[in-house]
Amino acid sequence: MMVYLFNILAAVFFTFFTHEVYTEIPHTALMSLSLFLGYYGVLWLFSWFYNKRHFKKVPMAIGLFLFYIKELWWASLKVTYDSLTPTHHMKPGVIAYPMIAKSDIEITLLANFITLTPGSLSIDISEDRSILYIHETYIQHGDIPKYKEKLRNGFEKRILEITR
Template identity: 45%
Template sequence: MKLLFIHSALAGALVYVSFKQKLGLLPYNAATAVLLFLVVLFLLWLTSYLYRRTYFIKLPKLFSFLFFFFKELLVANLKIAYDILTPHYRMRPTVLALPLEASSDFEIAVLANLIGLTPGTLSIDVSPDRRILYVHTLYLFNDDAEQMKQHIKNGLERKILELTT
């Protein structure tokens, strides 16, 4: 992950310098800056295959994780907005005891925080032995707690574990 920050800083500095010097090759706007940043980051990522192969493998997983999380965030926001705008009450608040495969403090903290960022869910506590995460959810799929647990475990927790291992 350190290498991602270094490459991001290098790409950002290159974009800043190229726009500060006003080279005139590219139009001066935010879309061009983002595109140039991504191109430089992609080129740095390609060169990393020569000296750091794990980074070469993990960066696509990071983008996959970000895409997955933003999709989940959008779906949760739409679900809450739909429930607010319609006269029917579809909430089924429940507290779940989610068994964890994540073992390190970092993995558990990231999982708990991302669950808390998603509307409709909130991390309450972690058991003293760090094997169970208690999650409050507003929406239970078909009143099936096991299905909700599997949704979190096979989605968010699995993606986090792919990145950290």
């Protein structure tokens, strides 16, 4: 814990040092970038104290964010198209999704990513925390297994890679 606190203090010091040396006008974006680069620079320099998986999780988190942006884009287009056309293609339904995620953070992230995607909403979690109930707006008759597989290989897989 002390090494972690030392690294945070060193990163903050590095941020303000580089900010004062290279600029005279405060820029929030430059300070944020300096803090990020300083923090990971210090971690890289002292990496023999740390588990190397930490450096692999940052690109995974960026990948999860980009995957969410892609899903958000396609779901928004689908909802927009359905709203603007005279015929509605909505076939709403509730899906019982058996989760692999077990910890609070994994379940919370999964439920929030599903809810933040247009056309879907996390409703409830079973008492044994193994099933997530999801309201999906666009479900055709035979698409439920395909939708569950899409969730398993999409959001849940990426969340589990980051948290485990």
